[in-house]
Amino acid sequence: MPASTLVLGGDLGGTSTRIVIADPEGNVVGRGAAAGGNPTSHPTTAAANFGQALHTALTGLDPARVGAAVIGAAGGSALAVPEVKAQFDAAWSGAGLATEAQFLGDLEVAFASGTPEPDGHVLISGTGSNAGLVVDHRLVRTAGGHGWLLGDEGSGFWLGREAVRSVLLAFDLEEPLGLLGESVLQALLPGHDSAIFAQRDGYEIVRNDVIRVVNNRPPVLLAELARTVVSSYEQGDKTAHALVKRAADLLIETVGRIRTTKDTTPLILAGSVAGEQSPVGRLLREAFHEQFEGEILTARDGVSGATWLALGALDPALANEANHTRLVS
Known part of the structure; x- marks a missing residue:
């Protein structure tokens, strides 16, 4: 794993969309936010907000450096609908990201934000x-x-x-x-x-x-x-x-x-x-x-929990208590 590799965590909620970019030591190097990104309610608007938050978080960073991504989504089951998933995939690739994003339900992300x-x-x-x-x-x-x-x-x-x-x-x-x-x-x-x-x-x-x-x-x-x-x-x-x-x-x-x-x-x-x-x-x-x-x-900040899970997806050894404390506290 190159030292320059980054991870991305996301939280798609009903009222806000938040993205965090972090390095392998759990240091946040980029943040982005936009309006609601819940794919169930208004998928087209949610996908646009998702793209906006991604672009903001990646400002000044090379998207190719992102090696793992975990995104918590309230109403994430809507992403099983091909038309909805296509809109979110377009927002993802439109931000220059090539690694595959792992979408999880809000329960998993909430749990990870509360404990390692x-x-x-x-x-x-x-x-x-x-x-x-x-x-x-x-x-x-x-x-x-x-x-x-x-x-x-x-x-x-x-x-x-x-x-x-x-x-x-x-x-x-x-x-x-x-x-x-x-x-x-x-x-x-x-x-x-x-x-x-x-x-x-x-x-x-x-x-x-x-x-x-x-x-x-x-x-x-x-x-x-x-x-x-x-x-x-x-x-x-x-x-x-x-x-x-x-x-x-x-x-x-x-x-x-x-x-x-x-x-x-x-x-x-x-x-x-x-x-x-x-x-x-x-x-x-x-x-x-x-x-x-x-x-x-x-539970603390859901997007921080997702970012910590992304560290674990990049390398299980990175999902440690020190990184959890650094990201979530």
């Missing part, structure tokens, strides 16, 4: 939710991750949907909404005046408005209401507290499908809902320590 250990479990809860078992740095089993229509229990989407459902239940019962309910209404119907409930058919009018607004938006946007749930939780709202606890319980149940209570390998938590500052994340950590053995760690 080869085996363990990872749980992601952000907009969606998913859990995986990693053996020798490779994903061998998953639980959850079925998308907003069929699953994503305990995720930001789930929190937002359940918050709206709690409002609709209050309408059915003609009960006071409480802090969370009022906050959800203000988010969905800005300028809403609660005095309408004193009118005849007031509940029905507002209920129909809520249903109309929610159904006229992309379903995934319900995840934006997760912030409303968290804010109401922090102000002591009982419904928000119940939703946060249920979200944590569902995520622990998801992990329990693929992890035994005696497993001592690390569990990596990733995503905003599972984060250390999130009330769901705090309850997750408490519940995990009560029900499972093993260390619980927080």
